[in-house]
Amino acid sequence: MRVLLINPFYPISETPSPPLGLAFLAGALERTGNPVKLLDCVVFPFSRDFLASLMQDFKPDLAGATAVTMTVDHALEVLAEVKALDPSITTVLGGPHATFCATEILQSFDQVDVVACGEGEDILVALTKALEINAPWEGVPGIAFRDSGQITTTAPPPLADLDELAPPSRHLIPLGRYRALGMPISMTTSRGCPFKCIFCVGRKMVGARVRYRDPIRVVDEMEGLSALGFHQINLADDLFTANRAHCLAVCNEIIDRGLKVKWTSFARVDTVSRQVLEKMRQAGCTTVSFGVESGSPDMLKRIKKGITLDQVVHAVQLCRDCGIDPHASFILGLPGETEATLAQTLAFGERLKAMGVSHGFHILAPFPGTDVRKRVDEYDLQILSDDWRRYHANRAIIRTAGVGPETMDAIVIDGERQFDQWLGKIGRLREEGQATVEETWPLVRLEHTVVIYDMMMKRLLERKGVWPAEKSDKGDDRPLGKLIHRVSGELDHPPERIRAAIEFANEKQYLVLNNTDGLIRWSWMDYL
Numbered sequence: 001m002r003v004l005l006i007n008p009f010y011p012i013s014e015t016p017s018p019p020l021g022l023a024f025l026a027g028a029l030e031r032t033g034n035p036v037k038l039l040d041c042v043v044f045p046f047s048r049d050f051l052a053s054l055m056q057d058f059k060p061d062l063a064g065a066t067a068v069t070m071t072v073d074h075a076l077e078v079l080a081e082v083k084a085l086d087p088s089i090t091t092v093l094g095g096p097h098a099t100f101c102a103t104e105i106l107q108s109f110d111q112v113d114v115v116a117c118g119e120g121e122d123i124l125v126a127l128t129k130a131l132e133i134n135a136p137w138e139g140v141p142g143i144a145f146r147d148s149g150q151i152t153t154t155a156p157p158p159l160a161d162l163d164e165l166a167p168p169s170r171h172l173i174p175l176g177r178y179r180a181l182g183m184p185i186s187m188t189t190s191r192g193c194p195f196k197c198i199f200c201v202g203r204k205m206v207g208a209r210v211r212y213r214d215p216i217r218v219v220d221e222m223e224g225l226s227a228l229g230f231h232q233i234n235l236a237d238d239l240f241t242a243n244r245a246h247c248l249a250v251c252n253e254i255i256d257r258g259l260k261v262k263w264t265s266f267a268r269v270d271t272v273s274r275q276v277l278e279k280m281r282q283a284g285c286t287t288v289s290f291g292v293e294s295g296s297p298d299m300l301k302r303i304k305k306g307i308t309l310d311q312v313v314h315a316v317q318l319c320r321d322c323g324i325d326p327h328a329s330f331i332l333g334l335p336g337e338t339e340a341t342l343a344q345t346l347a348f349g350e351r352l353k354a355m356g357v358s359h360g361f362h363i364l365a366p367f368p369g370t371d372v373r374k375r376v377d378e379y380d381l382q383i384l385s386d387d388w389r390r391y392h393a394n395r396a397i398i399r400t401a402g403v404g405p406e407t408m409d410a411i412v413i414d415g416e417r418q419f420d421q422w423l424g425k426i427g428r429l430r431e432e433g434q435a436t437v438e439e440t441w442p443l444v445r446l447e448h449t450v451v452i453y454d455m456m457m458k459r460l461l462e463r464k465g466v467w468p469a470e471k472s473d474k475g476d477d478r479p480l481g482k483l484i485h486r487v488s489g490e491l492d493h494p495p496e497r498i499r500a501a502i503e504f505a506n507e508k509q510y511l512v513l514n515n516t517d518g519l520i521r522w523s524w525m526d527y528l
């Protein structure tokens with residue numbers, strides 16, 4: 001079976017990582033002999049023509065899209081185009097949104113034939129086998145599908161043994177584009193989380209029992225990613241620090257190999273200790289993100305977070321002592337939120353800031369599958385929108401008895417303004433010549449990213465980066481100067497910013513120059 005996997009669009013401002021779930025699915029499919037292609041709408045602009053030519057070349061039998069709640073509309077649009085182009089293709093939707101909305105999706109969207117619930121490796125392989133021999137879909141585990149006007153759901157497969165899984169097929173992902181954009185790459189060392197926070201679906205996707213990968217294989221993978229030029233690896237485990245022995249084993253393996261790699265991870269404040277953090281620092285960990293959620297002890301109990309504010313203060317102080325940057329994230333608008341609890345959260349955020357801890361605010365998005373959505377009537381919570389595109393957690397789509405959406409939005413907007421002010425300050429210092437290269441780098445990298453992203457999404461290299469070679473193109477930097485000139489008119493950025501970004505991309509070899517058969521052709525280094 002030829003399988004097309006689809007990563008739907010979501011904005012660069014959300015710091016996208018290369019799609020790890022799809023890479024795992026592709027690995028499982030390739031291992032069982034199924035050719036796979038990946039359409040990545042995060043770093044390529046989607047168009048029907050682009051899809052049509054991809055489908056004409058590849059001729060898929062099966063198309064599978066992934067989605068979180070905020071990206072499901074785009075995933076459905078792409079699947080509708082797939083079906084319109086070739087109705088004989090079987091379509092599947094999977095990921096954390098579809099898993100908990102299978103019936104609604106199958107009832108409303110004809111372009112979806114199958115919904116895959118939970119971890120997809122075994123499901124997708126079983127589905128390809130069933131399609132190959134025309135077997136009934138009842139035998140495929142973990143799916144929902146329409147069957148004579150009814151929706152049939154099959155029992156989930158056993159949770160995978162992580163060391164038995166095929167390695168993620170990252171060669172199918174345009175990693176070069178993510179690297180050019182400066183995005184971190186993610187990998188996992190475990191799956192699962194034993195805790196029961198009422199706003200989270202992560203645990204429900206991957207189970208409460210944490211499964212671990214062999215630390216040797218984990219570090220092999222890290223080594224491979226670092227060799228590809230990814231200097232920041234994000235450990236996407238739900239809870240990397242869930243098990244002290246596993247965490248130490250991974251760190252020791254990195255240290256023993258002398259691997260110099262920087263990485264970040266998620267953790268709970270009650271699962272870190274000085275010994276673990278010191279080891280993590282020694283092994284290259286630069287930042288740990290803690291879900292603190294609220295500065296109100298009552299709220300923390302209500303949302304079943306199971307941590308105390310004292311534990312938060314202790315954990316972030318330990319991080320600071322060990323040389324790791326702690327980051328604390330809060331969720332506004334959880335059940336029971338009032339002006340008073342918001343004030344507690346803001347005050348606690350300020351307290352952390354005074355300790356040198358960065359923090360950020362999201363607003364509760366009650367995702368399908370969460371307890372908070374399922375039992376909304378038991379909480380003082382009103383869900384204001386079922387427009388899934390608004391489930392990005394940056395603006396309020398809920399109100400509690402005590403707080404309206406405007407109040408919560410104002411807090412997040414203030415945080416965004418502070419970030420802009422910080423960038424503005426760096427910009428001013430740069431103009432006055434009073435900032436070092438290191439100090440201006442966050443702003444400069446952001447400027448490069450924005451230009452490079454616009455060039456990718458406007459297909460500027462494809463449209464403007466190809467021309468018949470002339471005498472004037474000879475010499476090392478001639479074609480680069482011409483490229484800058486040719487694309488500048490299409491970009492809404494100051495000329496010096498465009499030049500700096502393109503020179504940077506060229507120097508880092510994110511750009512590739514091909515000069516054969518009398519044609520100059522610039523392209524992005526797509527595959528690594």
Ligand code: B12
Nearest residue numbers: 017021064066068069094095116119120200201202236392
């Ligand atoms: C690491 C992580 C991130 C990272 C990297 C994300 C990435 N794209 O790689 C960052 C920090 C960038 C991030 C951002 C966001 N995240 Co996040 N993230 C996670 C986390 C902790 C792990 C994801 C992961 O890599 N898992 C490992 C891979 C292997 O699993 P997977 O991607 O889920 O894929 C498997 C299955 O889902 C399934 N599957 C997936 N797609 C398909 C498709 C088909 C056809 C099939 C058959 C099966 C299938 O099979 C895959 C292999 O087993 C999860 C928690 C969790 N456990 O799900 C939250 C989670 C996915 N994130 C979540 C959210 C909300 C977001 C953001 C919207 C947050 C924000 N406001 O910015 C953005 C959106 C990004 C996006 N479009 O994915 C929610 C999603 C809930 C929802 N219903 O929307 C989760 C579940 C956490 C939560 N709050 O409960 N995230």
Ligand code: SF4
Nearest residue numbers: 193195197200203238
């Ligand atoms: S928020 Fe974190 S600790 Fe809580 S259930 Fe989800 S993954 Fe586990």
